Each structure stands twice: as structure tokens, then as C-alpha cells.
Amino acid sequence: MRKILPVSDLAGSRATVDLIYNAKRYGTRGTLVLDLSRTRAVFPNGAVGFATALQFFRRGLFNIELGTPSKSVLDAHVLNPSPASSYEAGTRATNRLWEYTTPEQASRLTTAFTRAIEDNVHCGRGVIDALTWCLFEVMDNVFQHSNAASGYVMMQIHPKSQQCAIAVGDSGIGIHKSFIESGVHPAKDAYEALKLAVQERVTSKTKNMGNGLYGLIRVVGLNGGELEIRSGRGALQFADWQLQGGVSLSTPLMDQENHQGTLVDWQLHMGRAVTLNDALDTPRATPSRLEDVEDEYGQIRLRVSDFEDEIGSRTAARNIRIRLENAISDSTAPVVLDFGGIAVISSSFADEVLGKLVLARGMDFFANRVRMRNMSSTVQGIVDRSIVQRVQEGDEDHPAREVP
Ligand SMILES: Nc1ncnc2c1ncn2[C@@H]1O[C@H](COP(=O)(O)OP(=O)(O)O)[C@@H](O)[C@H]1O
Ligand SMILES: [Mg+2]
Numbered sequence: 001m002r003k004i005l006p007v008s009d010l011a012g013s014r015a016t017v018d019l020i021y022n023a024k025r026y027g028t029r030g031t032l033v034l035d036l037s038r039t040r041a042v043f044p045n046g047a048v049g050f051a052t053a054l055q056f057f058r059r060g061l062f063n064i065e066l067g068t069p070s071k072s073v074l075d076a077h078v079l080n081p082s083p084a085s086s087y088e089a090g091t092r093a094t095n096r097l098w099e100y101t102t103p104e105q106a107s108r109l110t111t112a113f114t115r116a117i118e119d120n121v122h123c124g125r126g127v128i129d130a131l132t133w134c135l136f137e138v139m140d141n142v143f144q145h146s147n148a149a150s151g152y153v154m155m156q157i158h159p160k161s162q163q164c165a166i167a168v169g170d171s172g173i174g175i176h177k178s179f180i181e182s183g184v185h186p187a188k189d190a191y192e193a194l195k196l197a198v199q200e201r202v203t204s205k206t207k208n209m210g211n212g213l214y215g216l217i218r219v220v221g222l223n224g225g226e227l228e229i230r231s232g233r234g235a236l237q238f239a240d241w242q243l244q245g246g247v248s249l250s251t252p253l254m255d256q257e258n259h260q261g262t263l264v265d266w267q268l269h270m271g272r273a274v275t276l277n278d279a280l281d282t283p284r285a286t287p288s289r290l291e292d293v294e295d296e297y298g299q300i301r302l303r304v305s306d307f308e309d310e311i312g313s314r315t316a317a318r319n320i321r322i323r324l325e326n327a328i329s330d331s332t333a334p335v336v337l338d339f340g341g342i343a344v345i346s347s348s349f350a351d352e353v354l355g356k357l358v359l360a361r362g363m364d365f366f367a368n369r370v371r372m373r374n375m376s377s378t379v380q381g382i383v384d385r386s387i388v389q390r391v392q393e394g395d396e397d398h399p400a401r402e403v404p
């Protein structure tokens with residue numbers, strides 16, 4: 001028996017459900033052939049569950065053949081997720097599937113995701129740290145609760161809508177089973193278990209805090225984003241502070257006993273402020289990613305010399321400007337841009353970082369929120385000139401301004 005399964009897209013759970021159903025039906029007595037040659041849309045909410053199930057069946061010696069995939073499937077590494085152990089700083093982390101097997105790998109990927117956002121998306125106050133925290137929590141739950149050896153993760157940034165989409169999956173025991181095994185909170189079905197899991201201080205492990213999924217749902221709610229958790233036959237959706245979901249008896253399981261699997265998928269609007277302190281009702285503090293760049297006066301100090309390798313290039317400069325703007329929006333005090341150790345910078349760097357910042361936000365904003373320190377007179381001259389020129393000329397998004 002040979003069955004060909006065409007997969008038209010990896011958006012939402014349809015393809016994963018089809019894969020699980022057909023792999024169990026044809027993968028042991030015959031062969032299941034997956035045709036992804038025409039698969040178009042590839043989103044985390046479809047790709048992560050699909051990759052998780054596919055790896056589970058292939059490692060379990062089910063007969064699954066893969067035809068030549070479409071470019072979008074290939075680019076996203078859906079059929080062969082990249083091992084996080086091979087991740088190198090500076091390479092692309094977004095838009096592809098990762099398999100991670102240790103907490104160190106999870107944390108390295110999280111840092112890479114955070115950096116991709118910090119350098120590319122204009123973010124509302126707090127949102128980067130809130131997202132980073134959620135990633136840590138959800139990725140770590142795989143090690144804490146799933147009994148699976150690895151987790152799968154994918155993050156996508158949609159620049160037009162300024163949204164960020166993430167999904168984390170595993171082929172472990174599932175949330176219902178983890179509650180049943182603990183015996184602390186009996187949940188009568190998979191949906192009850194999901195509703196318990198997102199409540200404050202509800203955990204199946206007494207040593208844990210039960211904050212992870214609660215914090216996630218609060219962050220999503222405050223941000224106006226969306227969240228979906230699927231585990232076993234249960235599904236829970238959350239948007240506009242409304243919870244929905246239920247149990248679907250027709251949902252096939254990878255394996256009833258030990259592999260019901262879990263998928264946590266969420267989207268945030270990066271331009272909308274949301275702080276972890278509000279989400280978790282804790283007092284406001286400096287975002288943790290900025291703590292190590294804080295100086296003794298509590299000011300955030302970005303050292304230009306840290307970008308030494310990049311200060312010649314315009315693309316890198318754009319990333320630095322966005323990082324600077326994100327630091328400004330997350331900090332109450334002015335951000336210090338420290339030029340110590342820099343003898344000279346290129347005018348294109350000065351233009352891209354400072355000229356464009358002043359053009360976009362205005363001189364008053366710049367003077368109030370940024371302090372430039374330790375500038376040599378050469379650097380000072382280059383910067384002044386770049387700012388004046390850029391403000392006089394404008395760019396495609398901003399008209400020229402009067403130079404005061
Ligand atoms: N990937 C997963 N696999 C199985 N169970 C999970 C998974 N993620 C979360 N859970 C269940 O949901 C509960 C709540 O998770 P969370 O809010 O992160 O709190 P904590 O991790 O502190 O227990 C966990 O105690 C566990 O029972
Ligand atoms: Mg947790």
C-alpha cells in the first residue's frame with residue numbers, strides 16, 4: 001500500500017493532522033509519500049507541529065518517503081530541522097525550524113531570536129523582554145514536563161504588520177498526561193488540563209511556580225496578540241481576553257500512551273508596549289537584556305566600540321539605530337552613546353544611525369533621550385555634519401526639516 005499525501009500549505013494544524021492520520025495508517029504496513037512540491041505558505045503554527053510529528057514517525061521507523069520539497073519548505077528546513085547545536089552567532093535564526101536538545105541550546109536560540117528583533121523591528125516598551133521571557137518559559141517546559149528528548153521551534157517576523165509569530169512543539173507526553181501523572185490537579189480531559197495550565201500558580205510539579213503559561217497568556221492579552229495551545233486532543237485559543245477551545249475526539253494522536261505532543265503557538269504585535277511587570281504584577285525594573293549595559297548611574301550605555309567591526313557598513317548601522325531606538329523606548333533615563341576608543345567613523349554610519357534618528361524623531365527628542373559621550377573632535381565633526389545634512393535632505397519616509 002502506497003499513499004501519496006499532497007501538502008498544500010503549512011499554515012495551521014490541518015497538515016499535521018493529515019500527517020499523523022496517514023502515517024499511522026500507511027507508515028507501518030505500506031509507505032506514505034509526502035508531496036511538498038507545491039507547498040506554499042509556511043508559518044510557525046503549521047510548520048512546527050508538522051516537523052515535530054514527521055521526526056517522531058521517521059525516528060520510529062515508519063515508512064515515510066519525501067519528494068522534492070518546494071522552495072519555501074526547503075528554506076525553512078521543515079523536513080530536516082537544523083540542530084541548535086550548530087547555530088553560530090551572526091547567522092539567520094528566523095524563518096527556519098530548529099531542533100534543540102539542551103537548555104543551553106534553548107537559551108542560545110532565544111538570544112538569537114531576541115537579537116533579530118532588536119536589530120530589525122521598532123518595538124514598543126517592554127515587548128522585547130516580554131517575548132524573551134515567554135520563549136525561555138515555553139522552551140524550557142519541554143525539558144521540565146514533556147519527557148521528550150528535544151523541542152522544535154520557529155520564529156517569523158512579519159515586517160509589514162510588525163508581528164512576530166512563534167511556535168514551540170514537542171512529541172512528548174502532552175499536558176493532560178503531565179497533570180494526570182502528577183496527581184496534584186486531576187483534569188478530566190485534555191481541554192480541562194489546558195485551562196488549568198494557563199492559570200496562575202497552577203503547576204503539576206510542586207517544585208515549580210506555575211507562572212510560565214500564565215505569564216505567556218497575560219503578555220499576549222495585554223499586547224492584543226493571539227495564542228493557541230494544542231496538546232493531545234485538546235486545543236485552547238486565546239485572543240481579546242477570550243478563552244475558547246475544547247476536545248476533538250477525531251484528532252489523531254502520534255501515540256496515545258506516551259506521545260500526545262504539545263504545540264504552543266503565539267503572535268505578538270511588536271510595536272505595542274507590554275511589560276513583564278504588568279503581566280506578572282511585579283514592580284518595574286530595567287529590562288534584563290539592558291542590565292549589563294547599565295552604568296553606575298543607572299543609565300543605559302551603548303558603546304560604539306562594541307560595534308567596531310560594523311561601523312563601516314550601512315546595513316549594520318541600520319541594525320544599530322533600531323537597537324538604539326529600542327533601548328530608548330525601554331529606558332526611562334537618557335541612553336548614553338559612548339564613543340570612547342573610536343578615532344573615526346564613516347559618514348554613512350553617522351548618517352544611518354544618528355542622522356536618520358534625528359530626522360525621524362526630531363532634535364528635541366534626540367537631545368532629551370540621547371547623550372553622546374567621549375567623542376573625539378573628529379568624530380564630533382563627522383556626526384554634526386551628518387545630522388545637519390540628513391535633516392536638510394529628508395529621506396523617502398520623512399520630508400526635510402528646518403535645521404534649528
Ligand atoms: N511541553 C509540555 N509537555 C507537557 N506538559 C506541559 C508542557 N508545558 C507545560 N506543561 C504542563 O503545564 C503546567 C503549567 O506549566 P507552566 O505554566 O510553565 O508552569 P510550571 O512549568 O512552573 O509547572 C506544567 O506544570 C505541566 O504540567
Ligand atoms: Mg514552566
